[in-house]
Amino acid sequence: MDYKVITSMEAFKPYYDKLNKASVIGVDTETTGLNPYMSKLRLIQLAYDDEVLVIDYFGVGSDINSYLSKILSGQAVKVFQNAKFDIKFLKANGIQVKGRLFDTMIAGQILRSSGGTPRVNLEGLVRHYLEEFVSKEEQKSDFSGCLTESQLSYAAKDAEVLLRLREKMVHELKRHKLVEVARLEFQCVYAIAHMEYRGIHLDISMWNKLTKKVEEEQSEILEKLYPYIGYPTVQLGFFESVEKSEINLNSNKQVIDLLKKYGLELENTSKHTLSRHLDHPIVKLLLMYRHTSKALTSFLYGINGQINPVTGRLHPHYGQIGAYSGRMSCGGPNIQQIPREDRFRSCFHAPKGRKLVIADYSQIELRVMAQITGDKRMIEAYRSGEDLHRLTASLVLEKSIDDVTKTERQSAKAVNFGLIFGMGAAGLKAYAAESYQSDMTIEEAELFRKRYFRAYKGVASWQRKIKKSLPDEERTLAGRKFVFRKDSGLSGRYNAPVQGTAADILKNALGSLVAKLPEDTYIVAVVHDEIVLECDEKKTLETASLLRRVMEEAGERYLKDVPVLAEASIADSWAGK
DNA sequence: TCAGTTCGCGCG
């Protein structure tokens, strides 16, 4: 394969017009590391027609930025493997990427269950779709110094192969009717790349104060626990004395043994099991200890080290198709599981002069459910703006809507969410107790179940149909495909298209948001049915109404018979205040 | 000693 190494602007200029006219460009970069703020962009490879340019960005310098931005924002389809990575590096160096994009990694994930390969790195995709081989990660090691012939040649091949990969994958996407979902995914790559690049602001001094506070709470709880578990002994180390307790409360094994001494024989120590014995003071204290321990180890301690020294912000990474259902996952840190308590969320506040605009969908999964099953009563309820949880309460309790109490509505909420995914009576009872502090007997749960499906006949018949046919394939409303093993149960078949369609809707919103957001307004977090923006404090009203409108329109594209509602609020922090 | 697995739990 032929390639040209470009080390100066003069050498680049002859190719500029040809690149602007190209209809498809394979794009790859080589960098000195993984962090766009701390590592350097070394090579930019552009493959088009029968040519590959390998641009030595160290040699050419930033004079080339405006030319590359023009090319990469033009009408050509840009083909990347994991576009997010390259887009962030190009952006950090002042090179813009916009417009039509094809991401081979994401295409690979979409095609995974349609005769694709589980290995969606470049090597795996090339082997599977082209039956060829490309360099493994080890070969593209150090790009900071002098480049070898082999490094340049592998770099060129990585870009060149994208063009042929795309052709094969487009064919496969069409064959399996996955073009729409691919378009949806490609469209929101920019939103995610920009969100990761921008990060989210965490007030570290508030965070540290909260850490101290929770540590104090934990030692108070421990003081109360010592009478039951034994006081710690002070051991003299070489330089300091170390407190050492007889029992490790984090060891489930030891906790089970401990509880045995107090007459409790438990097979595990989960919250669910323990909460049946709240009358024992030790159990109550144990659960309180767990709560603080979880807060400290999972959230408070870990996060400080993850603040980017350059931006001073957190830069969580998102797995665009992180979950089987099509939902995104998040890590480093996982911003999607920060506790809802105000004292945690309020640490995520907008910087000075800026505000957060927080919007979430109202009961999106239930609305999706109504659309997918075509349930008349549910659709009617949403159309007339009824409170679906109240309606459900009145239907399963057989009383008038006005007589439904707050706690009854709370139980109905558990019924609504639980039964959709095939929960049995026992599961429903436990779920209602745990998630909604709602007490129901097993008989009540069974009765609710019966009446629920009598009331929502569309949901009942949809589930009956799935149960009977046990389909080995299902799709979301955007066409995302799920393949089920013969032996996989009902709940996955009930859940995947519902959760997946909700994910489609959110991604549709993200995709159309990118182009509409003004210059200094950023997406800073996405949590399944929620989008958080950061903007100038003077622009909050426009931003809030834009966000709400985009989210609702994204929903309406797929839910033709059910209204979609998003609620936006303006706040200083993620606690909403 | 260390990679891989399991448990428990935070979120939607």
Add this chain to the structure above:
DNA sequence: AAAGCGCGCGAACTGA
């Protein structure tokens, strides 16, 4: 008849 789904992360545990 009975059945929640989807994640990531930290600590403990397991096995070679």
